[in-house]
Amino acid sequence: MSNQRNYRFQPSREFHVVVLGAGGVGKSCLTAQFVHNEWIESYDPTIEDSYRTQIQVDGRQVVLEILDTAGTEQFVAMRDLYMKTGQGFLLVFSITSASSLDEMCSLRDEIIRIKDDANVPIVIVGNKADLEESRAVPRAKGFSISQRWEAPYYEASARTKTNVEEVFIDLCRQMLRKDDDAGITDDHHHDDSYDNRGGSSRRRRRRRFRDHTHPRCSIL
Numbered sequence: 493m494s495n496q497r498n499y500r501f502q503p504s505r506e507f508h509v510v511v512l513g514a515g516g517v518g519k520s521c522l523t524a525q526f527v528h529n530e531w532i533e534s535y536d537p538t539i540e541d542s543y544r545t546q547i548q549v550d551g552r553q554v555v556l557e558i559l560d561t562a563g564t565e566q567f568v569a570m571r572d573l574y575m576k577t578g579q580g581f582l583l584v585f586s587i588t589s590a591s592s593l594d595e596m597c598s599l600r601d602e603i604i605r606i607k608d609d610a611n612v613p614i615v616i617v618g619n620k621a622d623l624e625e626s627r628a629v630p631r632a633k634g635f636s637i638s639q640r641w642e643a644p645y646y647e648a649s650a651r652t653k654t655n656v657e658e659v660f661i662d663l664c665r666q667m668l669r670k671d672d673d674a675g676i677t678d679d680h681h682h683d684d685s686y687d688n689r690g691g692s693s694r695r696r697r698r699r700r701f702r703d704h705t706h707p708r709c710s711i712l
């Protein structure tokens with residue numbers, strides 16, 4: 493029955509997505525590619541940025557509030573809060589850094605502990621897949637973690653835009669499924685102000701803490 497439902501007249505659903513991972517793994521670049529189709533070459537450690545965008549997933553309108561978090565230790569104080577409020581998590585490591593994989597595993601443990609829910613929507617992202625020559629994490633290791641956590645694993649590249657849309661859409665599907673399973677009515681999520689991806693907006697809840705000599709970075 494449910495797969496025959498006509499979703500055209502359903503209001504948008506709104507979800508809070510949190511992008512987590514060690515410093516420098518490419519969280520901001522993945523988010524910028526997804527929200528703005530933009531590649532950022534320079535490294536500008538994030539404190540916290542949030543973005544709002546709308547996409548269609550399987551014919552359903554979804555508004556995403558995406559929180560791009562700090563990977564750097566000195567900015568992690570807000571973690572508990574956004575782990576509590578996040579409904580879906582992109583857990584990012586770099587295939588060029590084994591320690592970033594370890595850090596990602598700790599973050600996942602933390603999410604499960606804080607949410608007290610082993611079925612949190614999660615997508616595991618092995619970013620920087622364009623740097624195959626510098627690979628430090630075997631693909632098989634990513635897949636074995638994926639099996640253990642029962643969470644999908646994608647190798648992605650923010651640089652080449654490989655699998656960028658896919659990871660966000662997969663996460664949306666998981667959040668929609670969880671929402672459907674919970675039988676939640678979502679009238680309160682209705683929001684007409686974001687008509688399409690082009691209408692996405694950024695809320696700089698905070699600022700990057702580096703200099704402003706890189707205009708593209710200052711945008712993000």
Ligand SMILES: Nc1nc2c(ncn2[C@@H]2O[C@H](COP(=O)(O)OP(=O)(O)OP(=O)(O)O)[C@@H](O)[C@H]2O)c(=O)[nH]1
Binds near residue numbers: 562
């Ligand atoms: N080759 C390559 N470089 C990437 C990729 N994604 C990000 N980078 C580079 O990696 C550096 C760090 O990227 P960011 O997106 O700022 O990393 P981050 O995870 O947001 O870092 P924090 O804000 O410190 O947590 C930048 O110089 C990017 O250009 C990728 O897919 N391939």
